[in-house]
Amino acid sequence: xxxxxxxxxxxxxxxxxxxxxxxxxxxxxxxxxxxxxxxxxxxxxxxxxxxxxxxxxxxxxxxxxxxxxxxxxxxxxxxxxxxxxxxxxxxxxxxxxxxxxxxxxxxxxxxxxxxxxxxxxxxxx
Amino acid sequence: xxxxxxxxxxxxxxxxxxxxxxxxxxxxxxxxxxxxxxxxxxxxxxxxxxxxxxxxxxxxxxxxxxxxxxxxxxxxxxxxxxxxxxxxxxxxxxxxxxxxxxxxxxxxxxxxxxxxxxxxxxxxxxxxxxxxxxxxxxxxxxxxxxxxxxxxxxx
Numbered sequence: 497x498x499x500x501x502x503x504x505x506x507x508x509x510x511x512x513x514x515x516x517x518x519x520x521x522x523x524x525x526x527x528x529x530x531x532x533x534x535x536x537x538x539x540x541x542x543x544x545x546x547x548x549x550x551x552x553x554x555x556x557x558x559x560x561x562x563x564x565x566x567x568x569x570x571x572x573x574x575x576x577x578x579x580x581x582x583x584x585x586x587x588x589x590x591x592x593x594x595x596x597x598x599x600x601x602x603x604x605x606x607x608x609x610x611x612x613x614x615x616x617x618x619x620x621x
Numbered sequence: 622x623x624x625x626x627x628x629x630x631x632x633x634x635x636x637x638x639x640x641x642x643x644x645x646x647x648x649x650x651x652x653x654x655x656x657x658x659x660x661x662x663x664x665x666x667x668x669x670x671x672x673x674x675x676x677x678x679x680x681x682x683x684x685x686x687x688x689x690x691x692x693x694x695x696x697x698x699x700x701x702x703x704x705x706x707x708x709x710x711x712x713x714x715x716x717x718x719x720x721x722x723x724x725x726x727x728x729x730x731x732x733x734x735x736x737x738x739x740x741x742x743x744x745x746x747x748x749x750x751x752x753x754x755x756x757x758x759x760x761x762x763x764x765x766x767x768x769x770x771x772x773x774x775x776x
Contacts (some may be wrong), residue, residue, distance in 0.1 A: 566626055566627075568629075569749075569753050571750075572753070
């Protein structure tokens with residue numbers, strides 16, 4: 497998946513507005529999505545194409561209608577890539593600190609603040 | 622497809638055969654799908670159940686279509702929560718499509734009857750994105766995401 501395409505698609509307020517509309521009501525046609533919007537049909541169509549390219553919107557046929565569905569999976573993948581990873585490092589560090597502080601008092605707590613940063617998650621479950 | 626369902630897709634750097642196994646075999650699903658597994662023979666018309674670690678069945682139904690490694694269709698009803706069970710059966714379609722060195726996985730999940738504001742669809746649509754991210758992570762890096770490794774305690 498092209499991460500750049502996802503960030504680019506999300507960088508535009510009109511496109512985020514379209515995603516919000518699909519979040520409220522999934523499976524809309526272009527005509528339904530245009531309703532009440534201050535954009536031309538062409539502009540909406542262009543935005544939808546970009547969202548589809550970024551895999552944030554998926555289309556399916558229903559009879560002659562083309563329905564648009566919100567696909568939040570790329571946002572989860574970005575969340576995992578850009579938030580989960582860093583968060584985990586901090587959490588690992590905190591739990592190590594806690595373990596050390598709760599262990600018998602020692603001079604050197606043995607916490608190495610860089611130890612968990614940038615390392616892969618441990619294998620095994 | 623009806624409006625009251627959803628379509629999720631993700632692109633995974635793997636082969637259709639590997640992805641198929643990851644979707645169907647217990648040793649894989651347990652890793653990225655909160656320890657659940659499918660109990661079925663994966664033959665057309667076979668009974669299908671989704672099991673959790675304490676041995677309970679959360680969902681059940683049947684295998685409607687099976688075409689390894691391209692297409693799998695399940696008839697699927699929740700057995701766990703009365704309000705979800707009341708909405709009846711859903712249809713869950715898995716499509717696997719090779720695109721270059723990636724496989725495009727599409728999941729379409731919808732109720733057989735078009736229920737407005739379906740609680741079943743809300744429940745499964747909250748679950749799929751994280752499960753799919755974790756499946757992708759497992760196949761591409763060898764590790765599932767932390768959040769999906771264990772069945773939540775007390776559920």
